[in-house]
Amino acid sequence: MSSNPSKITAIVGAQWGDEGKGKITDFFAGESDYVVRFHGGNNAGHTIIVDGNTFKLHLIPSGIVYGEPMSIIGNGVVVDPKALLDEIAYVKEKGIDPKLMVSDRAHVIMPYHIAMDGALSGHQGNLAAGSTRRGIAPVYADKMFRNGIRMVDLLEPDVFKEKLEKGYAFCKSIIEKTLNQSLDISMDEIFDTYSDYGQKLKSYIHDTSVVLYKAHKSGKSILFEGAQGISLDVDHGVYPYTTSSNTAAGHISTGTGVSFRDIDRIIGVTKAYLSRVGESPLPSEIHGDEAKMLRDKGGEYGTTTGRPRRVGWLDLVQVRQAVRVNGLTEIALTKLDILNGFDELPICVAYDVKGKRITEMPASLTEYRNAKPIYESLPGWGDLPENIWDKGYDAMPQTLKDYIAFIERQVDCPVKIVSVGPQRHETIIR
Numbered sequence: 001m002s003s004n005p006s007k008i009t010a011i012v013g014a015q016w017g018d019e020g021k022g023k024i025t026d027f028f029a030g031e032s033d034y035v036v037r038f039h040g041g042n043n044a045g046h047t048i049i050v051d052g053n054t055f056k057l058h059l060i061p062s063g064i065v066y067g068e069p070m071s072i073i074g075n076g077v078v079v080d081p082k083a084l085l086d087e088i089a090y091v092k093e094k095g096i097d098p099k100l101m102v103s104d105r106a107h108v109i110m111p112y113h114i115a116m117d118g119a120l121s122g123h124q125g126n127l128a129a130g131s132t133r134r135g136i137a138p139v140y141a142d143k144m145f146r147n148g149i150r151m152v153d154l155l156e157p158d159v160f161k162e163k164l165e166k167g168y169a170f171c172k173s174i175i176e177k178t179l180n181q182s183l184d185i186s187m188d189e190i191f192d193t194y195s196d197y198g199q200k201l202k203s204y205i206h207d208t209s210v211v212l213y214k215a216h217k218s219g220k221s222i223l224f225e226g227a228q229g230i231s232l233d234v235d236h237g238v239y240p241y242t243t244s245s246n247t248a249a250g251h252i253s254t255g256t257g258v259s260f261r262d263i264d265r266i267i268g269v270t271k272a273y274l275s276r277v278g279e280s281p282l283p284s285e286i287h288g289d290e291a292k293m294l295r296d297k298g299g300e301y302g303t304t305t306g307r308p309r310r311v312g313w314l315d316l317v318q319v320r321q322a323v324r325v326n327g328l329t330e331i332a333l334t335k336l337d338i339l340n341g342f343d344e345l346p347i348c349v350a351y352d353v354k355g356k357r358i359t360e361m362p363a364s365l366t367e368y369r370n371a372k373p374i375y376e377s378l379p380g381w382g383d384l385p386e387n388i389w390d391k392g393y394d395a396m397p398q399t400l401k402d403y404i405a406f407i408e409r410q411v412d413c414p415v416k417i418v419s420v421g422p423q424r425h426e427t428i429i430r
Contacts (some may be wrong), residue, residue: 073106079106108154110192248326376379
């Protein structure tokens with residue numbers, strides 16, 4: 001093991017995604033040698049603002065925008081090769097020469113996965129999570145069925161054809177016979193198109209687990225960038241209203257091949273209020289004018305879909321779980337500036353489920369559907385002093401410090417990073 005494990009940092013979402021991870025990742029990415037994605041696909045989105053330039057990325061880690069770090073897409077990520085090629089072209093257009101590697105073991109999203117995603121959403125009805133219909137769930141399912149095609153297969157025509165015949169027939173049968181939809185693309189067309197994608201991506205495909213192992217051994221700094229948030233984790237989230245991968249920090253080991261023992265800094269990004277894209281009960285959700293004000297002020301519209309996000313007050317039942325399951329060493333609290341001007345700020349500290357007080361996220365869907373928020377109200381802080389980030393933590397209003405201290409006590413984790421604006425410098429480190 002390296003003598004300096006602190007050179008590995010992980011950043012994960014402590015809510016439903018959209019917590020401002022892009023900004024916090026951006027804060028660390030410039031100083032990292034490697035920036036790594038470990039799960040999910042192009043259903044996630046990060047918005048990064050660097051020197052006034054806005055980048056919207058879906059698949060490539062945000063380290064790409066700095067030119068220096070090597071960006072790595074780990075084996076736990078599922079890759080739509082066309083989306084990846086489009087994104088490489090997008091960063092090149094913005095004047096960046098992409099330093100990028102993709103794991104040879106990452107699974108490939110095929111056209112039949114995208115077709116099945118749309119067909120499945122109708123089938124699931126009330127239990128549908130509100131899919132982005134990019135083929136994410138079906139490709140992960142195929143991975144577990146062992147019907148999957150990996151990046152390395154695109155470079156080996158015989159193996160690719162052998163696997164494609166099985167995967168295509170399997171999915172076509174489900175789409176047409178079970179879900180009563182049609183699959184219009186032929187297998188030959190897929191073979192030719194995806195073989196071509198493989199050739200275009202060939203120079204980026206590597207055994208990234210070995211690359212990262214050697215990097216760590218030689219003392220390089222590595223940043224793991226999570227997508228989405230704990231409540232969307234397929235095991236620990238509000239199942240089945242989740243994503244199709246593990247969003248928790250523990251998945252870094254399986255999603256990249258880097259030992260979990262080597263990671264000692266895990267930052268959970270927590271927005272000072274709540275937002276959610278997609279379906280599911282949401283105990284602290286608010287509606288009407290108050291919700292519209294919060295949504296517009298916070299720019300709560302999806303990076304990937306543009307969908308208006310549902311919004312609500314901070315839910316510490318959720319954050320408590322994030323601290324525990326991820327083993328968070330600290331919290332980065334974001335978007336505090338959006339709460340400027342509120343006289344009172346409700347925080348959900350527990351749920352009332354038919355008269356019973358619950359302080360941890362229930363696995364029972366019945367309990368979660370019946371959960372009513374139990375709020376404690378804290379005084380707001382009006383407006384923040386100008387250029388507060390230059391003055392530091394001590395210059396913050398006492399009511400804001402009290403708000404932060406309250407969160408720390410409730411979830412038993414220190415808030416070490418406080419974000420008070422979208423720009424990189426609008427950040428206070430304690």
